[in-house]
Amino acid sequence: MAKKVVKTKPKLAVWKFASCDGCQLSLLDCEDELLAVADAIEIANFLEASRAVVKGPYDLSLVEGSVTTPHDAERIQQVRRESRYLVTIGACATAGGIQALRNFADVKQYTSIVYPTPQYIQTLKKSTPITDHVFVDYELRGCPINKMQLVEVISAFLNGRKPNIAPNSVCMECKRRGTVCVMTAYGTPCLGPVTHAGCGAICPSYDRGCYGCYGPKETPNTTSLSEWWNAKLGVKNEDILRAYRGFNAYSDAFRRQSESYEK
Amino acid sequence: MATSAKAASGPALIARENLQAVLDALTAKGYQPIGPSVRDGAIVYDEINSADDLPAGWTDEMSGGTYRLKRSGGSALFGYVIGPQSWKKYLHPPVIRLWKSHRTDCTFTISKNAEESPKLAFIGVRACELAAISVLDHVFLHGKFVDPIYRARRENILIIAVNCGQAATTCFCKSMKTGPRCVKGYDLALTELAEDGRHDFLAETGTPRGADILAAIPHKHATETDRESAARAWANADAQVTRTLDTTNIKELLLGNLEHPRWDQTAGRCLTCANCTMVCPTCFCTNIEDVTDLGGKNAERWRKWDSCFTLDFSYIFGGHVRQSAMSRYRQWMTHKLASWIDQFDCSGCVGCGRCITWCPVGIDITEEARAIRETDRSQKENADGNP
Incomplete structure (x- = not known):
């Protein structure tokens, strides 16, 4: 009897940094495509969807959000180490997001206005895109990202081809x-x-x-x-x-x- | 009302109230009428199901980077000049699936797109647009390779041209010898006569198909007065075309000035946004995209309008050939006005002026050509032995 070959599904992880969650929710918003996504990949780490976490390494990591704290600056290194491909999604991850407005001002002035005890706040002077910290395989733009483009990027990585994402006007x-x-x-x-x-x-x-x-x-x-x-x-x-x-x-x-x- | 007039015996006259009969005749012959209508602050081409859909009393004003739709104060249905869209969108669709494939266990099947080519009647085609369709015919039908999508669509088109009774400041059809008068390429050509309390259309037939349409609707012989009235409208449009592009030896001029400093100056303004190519009625370039589904069982091939202003357009192994905005603008303009002549035996420009109006920063192809002509460096370069 022929031995049955068990093909393991690629493992997908979704990571959140400083962001509003809107981009990773695009994945849940896929509705019509979600079953196909779940069929093609193992959603191994996606806290927004399930607290069941499968240990790394991961074949594809989707990273949302920018780096704004010393802790995040360390965490992104760990995410990179665990990921075969790392794709950043959304304006926060690719450009620093709206929170990068701090980069044009003094963040200490903000924390003193916003928080009653600002000395507890450990934050960086600048909000920076992921690519300032680690090598990024692909950047998917948007605020929020277009869910069909997200499916396209996942599909392209799964099928080993270039995503059809046009960088023109x-x-x-x-x-x-x-x-x-x-x-x-x-x-x-x-x-x-x-x-x-x-x-x-x-x-x-x-x-x-x-x-x-x-x-x-x-x-x-x-x-x-x-x-x-x-x-x-x-x-x-x-x-x-x-x-x-x-x-x-x-x-x-x-x-x-x-x-x-x-x- | 006489309906037995023979089309061949000279122009006919159709009363404004019988324009609906024209639409009805087209519909009866299986054509969906497509014509001008007001949407989003402009005259666009769309399905016309009633003469009331036509832009009565609207006109347009244009200059570099600016278009304004305005009330004309009159009742003319074709009292505008030209909108942002061209008939290209129907003949050469912006996005179309070429085929799809499905993988089964041990093989795969390819199914061609069972695309229907609708029978469309274009109403209100201007002289420059007739010329543009003729250019597209050259590109898609008369070369070594015929585009099956274009051919199928083109064969199902009936054209009712409407002569311009006015022109915009951006028009330069006279320089390109394409207008403003419609002389060929139509089934039926109308001239709107909306003066001195009258509202009629002078109708000239170009083909038996056009004559059939005319025969199906109430009309009269055009009188001498009608013809004079039409001639005044043509003369009015003619007099208003004041922008010029000197085409004398234009190919030699542009190709002899590839390193002219003007290109860099214009590149400083150019946004490489591709608007000029999108609105151009003859720009035909496309990109091919293959898409797969997540499971890898289904794949599709799509064709989309592309532009020489994108980086990817000139991507070959090793990188993008035209990195600079200068090289991309130069490519577009020299192709349009110069190398197009070698490639298709005609100019790629019909003088409609859309690229001037719809360039977000008003770059003017006639001004660019003039600037290079006035500071022509080609002879000097040739004298130096640097062609």
Whole structure:
């Protein structure tokens, strides 16, 4: 009798750092795909879904959140050691998140306002993306991430191929879906031309400018866009600065652009 | 009302109230009418099920990076110039699945996309857009390799052109010799006559199919007065096309100036966002994406509009060929105006001006060509022995 080959499923782990949990919840939000996910992989460590934890090492680790504490800075090293592939998900993990606004200020001033006994708070001066600490195999952008893109990334890693995640502008998504450009037709400031695609161009389809939730696209020309906003759309310098100080404020391109508008 | 007029004997006249009959005739012949309608602050192309869907009383104003939809004060249905979308979206869809496959225990099956090519009647096709469709025909039908998706769709299209009675400041069809008057490529061409209290359409037939449509609806012979009225509309549009692009030896000019400093200056403004290529009625490039499901049993191949402004577009083993914005803008413009001529025996530009209007920072292809012509360095380089 032929010996039956038991194929073990790849082990998936989901890790949380400084974040709102929204991105890892995208995995639970998969609904239609969740059974297929559970069928294809062993969800070995995902506290948001189950307290049953299977020990590492893990084939694929999804890391959500940024590093904001000394403890997290150590913990991410351990996660890396236990992971064959490490994929960061969301703006916190890939760019430091909204909490990276502290990077432009003095975090001690915040803790003294927020906490009654700030001396108990051990926090770092800066909120930093995971890639500042360990080698990252792939970064999935977004605030929050697009759940279909998450399935695509998992699927690509399971099947040993490159994820179909385009790093081009949001404009291409607008044009493919037939959305009229809000900047050209209404004069609404929009970060779409410098922002990484992936959301499906949701905001412009509701007549809103892009907020840049997916961070900078490949080769973003933020300077040219800001100059146009200023000269043609009448956007004030302080508002240009604020536009780039969103969820991806500490990403290289957006940080440099906002800093160039600091007085 | 006479309905027996022979189309071949000269232009006909269709009263405004009979435009619904045109739509009904198209529907009766199995065509879904597609035409201009107002959505999201612009004139876009969409399904038209009633003459009331047409943008009566709307017009548009355009300049570099700016488009505004406005009330015209009149009642014309085609009193606008051109919107952000082109007919490309129907002939060469933005996203389409090419095939899918399914793996079973010991083999796999591939099923072609059973895509239906709907019978569509394009209503309100401008002269520059007729030219653009002709360019796409060159690209997809007349070369060594025929695109089956385009061919199937193109064969099911009926075209009702509408001559421009006005032009935008971004139009330069006269330079590209594509307009503003519709001369070929249509089944039926209309000219809207909305002046002095009248509202009619002068109709010219281009094909027997167009004549069939005309024969099915109430119409009259156009009188001398009607023809004069139409001629005034054409002249009005013609006079309003003031933007120019000098195409004299344009291929030699651009290809002889590949290192011109202007490219770098423009790259400083260019967002590499790809809007110009998306709105261009002739830009046809696509990307192929293979997707698999989680279990690895099903795979699909999708085709999507792509752009020479993305890094991935020029990715080959070892990296991206066109890293700089300069190289990408230069690639687009030299292809459009120069190397396209070698490749397809025509210009890739029809002078519709969409790339000027819908560039988020208003980069103007006519201005770029002019700047290079005015500071042409090609002869100097040739004299130095550096072609």
